[in-house]
Amino acid sequence: MAQDAPRSQPTRRERYRAQTIREIKEHALRRLAELGPDGLSLNAIARAMGITGPALYRYYASRDALIEALTDDAYQDLVQTVRTAVDGVPAGEAGNRLRVLMEAFRGWALTQPHRYLLAFKTPLTGTVPPRAATRHANSVVAAILCAVVPHESDTPARFAPEGPGVSLEQERQEQWSTAGSCAGVDGPVPARALLIWSRIHGLVDLEVTGQFSALGLDPSALYCAEAAALIGEPG
Amino acid sequence: MAQDAPRSQPTRRERYRAQTIREIKEHALRRLAELGPDGLSLNAIARAMGITGPALYRYYASRDALIEALTDDAYQDLVQTVRTAVDGVPAGEAGNRLRVLMEAFRGWALTQPHRYLLAFKTPLTGTVPPRAATRHANSVVAAILCAVVPHESDTPARFAPEGPGVSLEQERQEQWSTAGSCAGVDGPVPARALLIWSRIHGLVDLEVTGQFSALGLDPSALYCAEAAALIGEPG
DNA sequence: CCCTTTATTTAAAGGAAATCAGCAAAAACG
DNA sequence: CGTTTTTGCTGATTTCCTTTAAATAAAGGG
Incomplete structure (x- = not known):
């Protein structure tokens, strides 16, 4: 919840994380557009990104x-x-x-x-x-x-x-x-x-x-x- | 597709089947109202009706x-x-x-x-x-x-x-x-x-x-x- | 009473969500 | 530099669903 970084500049990790989140959203929107709302699967997104399913749970709880x-x-x-x-x-x-x-x-x-x-x-x-x-x-x-x-x-x-x-x-x-x-x-x-x-x-x-x-x-x-x-x- | 019965009177089987279909729809609507469109599961409906999942496929293809x-x-x-x-x-x-x-x-x-x-x-x-x-x-x-x-x-x-x-x-x-x-x-x-x-x-x-x-x-x-x-x- | 059709079951394949334990690398700290 | 912590990820597991296929029980008609 509370950001530890004093907002001076985002650390390298934070930038990387933000980019990953952006990438997840992009893939999610693409699948959403193609398969509809029910076709949105975390596993499929992960597969499309070249990682495995559980990895996404570091970014979204569910x-x-x-x-x-x-x-x-x-x-x-x-x-x-x-x-x-x-x-x-x-x-x-x-x-x-x-x-x-x-x-x-x-x-x-x-x-x-x-x-x-x-x-x-x-x-x-x-x-x-x-x-x-x-x-x-x-x-x-x-x-x-x-x-x-x-x-x-x-x-x-x-x-x-x-x-x-x-x-x-x-x-x-x-x-x-x-x-x-x-x-x-x-x-x-x-x-x-x-x-x-x-x-x-x-x-x-x-x-x-x-x-x-x-x-x-x-x-x-x-x-x-x-x-x-x-x-x-x-x- | 084509009904064999000459529409004179529905046989006992037809009546029973129609009633089952009605029962399926009732349970489906109930679960739809409670759990939303995504919560509609054939297995759950079957379970609520006291039968097994695949039995429903005699009534609905999917x-x-x-x-x-x-x-x-x-x-x-x-x-x-x-x-x-x-x-x-x-x-x-x-x-x-x-x-x-x-x-x-x-x-x-x-x-x-x-x-x-x-x-x-x-x-x-x-x-x-x-x-x-x-x-x-x-x-x-x-x-x-x-x-x-x-x-x-x-x-x-x-x-x-x-x-x-x-x-x-x-x-x-x-x-x-x-x-x-x-x-x-x-x-x-x-x-x-x-x-x-x-x-x-x-x-x-x-x-x-x-x-x-x-x-x-x-x-x-x-x-x-x-x-x-x-x-x-x-x- | 046999035989065909129908209803239902069990078994199994395939996929997804979610969770857990564990490993590797980067970062932070001494 | 080395140690500890955090972070990102993998693999395995569990549970649940859909759907197909095959086996079994029930019902109807001759």
């Missing part, structure tokens, strides 16, 4: 730990991609920012569907990820909010009725100092961000899982229609 | 075959539930039909999230289900269309641009005589049904996977907002 790390990376990468894309559009052009947001989101998901499914297909319900889920969901909503709330705290309506809004503020300050640069996002999440998220997710998820192609049609026009609809009803 | 059967059931059940719910509302009240459609869809998904995930989170992309995917997607769209297209072929816009609209009509007549009662659904799927589907799916999927509860909020108000929005822009 198969689930590796999957969790990949999921974390996926959320982070998705959010980062969306953020940089949106940041390329002036804050004044709300409509264009939304369009860019949707295209960035969709593009990321379509170019690496396995990672999108890894992030959103896993039933967080139940017992699987306790805190990570909150962190991930918050990061996505924060990115959307950042993208489309024009100036500052617009917040046309609020959700999160009365009960369990406790652990939210905690999490936000514990783990989310990196989010930053989003003004007026202290209270419950504004409804507009959730609306946008659910519409984007609906389209992207149906497309990624192949439902549209099963129907024999191209959903591009639907994205345009949804973007237009969202711009038309800006809260 | 684990995937069982999953496929469960997926088929899930789609059929979902569509059936939605249809009967919507049929309880007069055809004139388009807004209420849409609301009932959304609530039926959501209710079905929330009461059995494992079946919803089984149906929609399996990456059909790639090699998994060739024809079944088309059948399933069509059944969902047909049910939505049936629910909300007011009188007959409204079809405000059309998708499926030009290319691969070949196997659609074939499938529709081969396997879809049961759909029936849907007027004006010969050509490409109207955009409105896809719009409704993607919005419902976005909300339901985020809720089922626990993203909303991870945010600490109740998405009920979002459903109302989306229903109102869809009624407000009826194409």
Whole structure:
């Protein structure tokens, strides 16, 4: 947990270890893309890397730990991609920012569907990820909010009725100092961000899982229609 | 393949076999609900039934075959539930039909999230289900269309641009005589049904996977907002 | 009562996850 | 330089799963 190195410079070992971890993730993502989430086997990754299975357990405590790390990376990468894309559009052009947001989101998901499914297909319900889920969901909503709330705290309506809004503020300050640069996002999440998220997710998820192609049609026009609809009803 | 019995009455063996299949599915669904999709093991099912593992291979050729059967059931059940719910509302009240459609869809998904995930989170992309995917997607769209297209072929816009609209009509007549009662659904799927589907799916999927509860909020108000929005822009 | 079909079992091959004991090399320390 | 510790890895083992193949019990039909 606590790093012994005083953060002056990473030792040779640390660099080597970090590189190995990177290599493990690369192989894992490759197998994930080819074989699907169930085909992800630590043994196979090790074999592909030229080492034996148990060697990987020095880097990840279990198969689930590796999957969790990949999921974390996926959320982070998705959010980062969306953020940089949106940041390329002036804050004044709300409509264009939304369009860019949707295209960035969709593009990321379509170019690496396995990672999108890894992030959103896993039933967080139940017992699987306790805190990570909150962190991930918050990061996505924060990115959307950042993208489309024009100036500052617009917040046309609020959700999160009365009960369990406790652990939210905690999490936000514990783990989310990196989010930053989003003004007026202290209270419950504004409804507009959730609306946008659910519409984007609906389209992207149906497309990624192949439902549209099963129907024999191209959903591009639907994205345009949804973007237009969202711009038309800006809260 | 071909049934020898002339369909006059099922023999004792056939009844016994059907009951066994039902029992297998029950145990499978129970384990699916408890352990998730990856925890579904033919051996465990057999053990719970008091028989040995290989005995199940008389009923399902493989684990995937069982999953496929469960997926088929899930789609059929979902569509059936939605249809009967919507049929309880007069055809004139388009807004209420849409609301009932959304609530039926959501209710079905929330009461059995494992079946919803089984149906929609399996990456059909790639090699998994060739024809079944088309059948399933069509059944969902047909049910939505049936629910909300007011009188007959409204079809405000059309998708499926030009290319691969070949196997659609074939499938529709081969396997879809049961759909029936849907007027004006010969050509490409109207955009409105896809719009409704993607919005419902976005909300339901985020809720089922626990993203909303991870945010600490109740998405009920979002459903109302989306229903109102869809009624407000009826194409 | 025999014979065919069906249901189920045992046996076994093949693979994966996870854990343990042990070995070698690099690093850290004297 | 030499010793100790940490780190990376191997091999063996355990358990569990899927799936095939062969042997056995049960049921139905002539």
